[in-house]
Amino acid sequence: MADEADALAAMAEILAPHCHVTRLSGGALIADWKRTRFLGMTPADVRALTGGDAEERAEVVTDLVRAGCATGRSRAPTEAGVRLWLHGTHLLIRTLGFGRVLRLLPVVAPDYARTDRPPAEQVGRLKRAVQSQSRRSCSVNGDCKSEAVTAFVLLRRRGWEAVLHVGVREHPFALHTWVSSAGLCIPDADPGGHAFTPVLSIGRGGP
Structure with a gap:
């Protein structure tokens, strides 16, 4: 039972954000909400992810990739990737305006059917990269x-939970924008100790 749970956890890590795996008595069922279809896996396929040899695991993963179920979750962005997204986002905001960019977010950062809570260390690493490149x-x-x-798009495109907030402070009046994910905020929700x-x-x- 523990091996089966480990196999399902391993499968969830490689699945695209629009897919969800459920354990069944006869194996596992993958729900592909992007294409509105369901794919079945035998117990042998499930066990191959943890108990099989490298060739068996590669065969299962290859089948998932070919089925379009293991291609949506990208790797962690590099410093160069963060810089490109940050500069592109800044240019887009200056060109189109912040309000229009917010309306584009469902396209570039879709709300996937499966949204996982990211590890705090991953969010912390992204926060340091974003703020370092920004400075x-x-x-x-x-x-x-x-x-x-930038942080919202990069987190959501990996299928991770993220909420973008726009806040206001009355005295003195100011606006602030931040993203909350895994208990962290990018940038800080209260810069300079001022609550929004x-x-x-x-x-x-x-949040």
């Missing part, structure tokens, strides 16, 4: 909107 850029220069949208009240939140889950 190094003369154009971005710590812009909270660019940092938050969320007036708009995009995404599932909570």
